[in-house]
Each structure stands twice: as C-alpha cells, then as structure tokens.
Amino acid sequence: MKIILFVLFLVLPQFSIIAQEKGILLQKKDSERTDFLVEHKRIKVVTTDGRSFFGRFSIIDDKTFSINNTLIPIDSIEKIKRKSLTSTITTPVICSLGIIFILGGTAVAATGGSEAIVGLGLISSGFTLPLIALISNRHPKNQWEFSIGGVPSN
Numbered sequence: 001m002k003i004i005l006f007v008l009f010l011v012l013p014q015f016s017i018i019a020q021e022k023g024i025l026l027q028k029k030d031s032e033r034t035d036f037l038v039e040h041k042r043i044k045v046v047t048t049d050g051r052s053f054f055g056r057f058s059i060i061d062d063k064t065f066s067i068n069n070t071l072i073p074i075d076s077i078e079k080i081k082r083k084s085l086t087s088t089i090t091t092p093v094i095c096s097l098g099i100i101f102i103l104g105g106t107a108v109a110a111t112g113g114s115e116a117i118v119g120l121g122l123i124s125s126g127f128t129l130p131l132i133a134l135i136s137n138r139h140p141k142n143q144w145e146f147s148i149g150g151v152p153s154n
Contacts, residue, residue: 022059024080025152027145034152035139037082045072046079054083062148074146082137094133101126 024043026035037043037057044054045067053067060066063074105122108115139146 021151022148023151024057024065024074025147025149026080026139027147029143029145036151037080042083042085042088043067044081044083045077047072047076048078049076059148065148074148077146078141080139080144080146087133087137091133095130098126098129101129 022039023041024037026037028034039059040056042054042056044052045057046052053070053072055067057065057067060071064071065074066072101122103126105119105124105126107119108122109119111119
C-alpha cells in the first residue's frame with residue numbers, strides 16, 4: 001500500500017506540469033505583444049456577418065469555440081473583447097462620473113476668473129475617463145491574429 005501511494009505521489013505532479021490551459025491566443029500584428037484569454041472567461045465577440053455574442057466561452061477544437069451553445073469558427077471573428085464582471089459594473093459608473101466632470105467643469109469655467117483653469121481640467125478629464133473605459137480590452141481583426149491553443153511560453 002505504501003509503495004502504491006509513493007508511486008502516485010511521484011506520478012501525479014508530473015501530469016500537472018505537462019497539462020496546459022486552453023484558450024484563445026491573441027497576437028498583435030505589428031509588435032511582439034500577446035494576450036491570452038483563458039477558457040470559460042467572459043468575452044464579447046463580433047463576427048464578420050455582424051452578429052455579436054456575449055458570455056463564457058468553451059473550446060471545441062483547434063478552429064472552433066462556443067458561446068452559449070453557439071459554435072463560432074475562429075476565422076469568423078471580427079472583434080473580440082474581454083468582458084469581466086468588474087468592467088461590466090464599473091464602465092457605467094466611470095461614464096457617469098465623466099459626464100459629471102464635464103457638467104461641473106463647464107459650470108466652473110462659465111463663472112470665469114482664475115477658477116476657469118480648474119474647470120478646463122475637469123472638462124478634459126471628463127472626456128478622457130469614458131473613452132478609456134469604452135476602448136479598453138478591444139482586439140480588432142485588422143490589428144490582432146486569433147488562434148486557439150495553450151498558454152504561450154515566454
């Protein structure tokens with residue numbers, strides 16, 4: 001019995017070393033940057049025919065994955081975006097905060113005087129905050145190459 005347990009403790013760690021996580025590998029065309037989307041994470045995909053899918057994805061084979069039981073070939077992706085639960089919650093908050101900054105900055109700048117500089121700062125940050133929240137984590141097909149595989153080695 002001790003020999004069997006000893007052999008199991010020697011063999012089982014080897015399988016975890018060899019095993020790789022599957023997912024979607026994103027490689028930027030004009031640089032060495034790579035992103036990796038681990039399987040079962042929330043993503044939003046827009047296909048070449050204009051349909052969009054949102055949810056957790058599962059890998060079917062080397063050319064296909066599924067979102068909500070819909071098969072999507074990797075070649076038909078036009079845009080892919082990581083959609084974590086945190087970003088889903090914080091994006092509307094950041095956009096609302098940007099609108100408040102724009103309105104407050106406009107009110108302060110309209111009063112004139114030395115406070116107008118503060119108002120201009122609020123207006124510029126009010127435009128920047130929503131743009132950063134809405135543009136982040138986008139991977140369009142014209143800038144990225146998509147493939148299904150394991151975790152890239154560095």
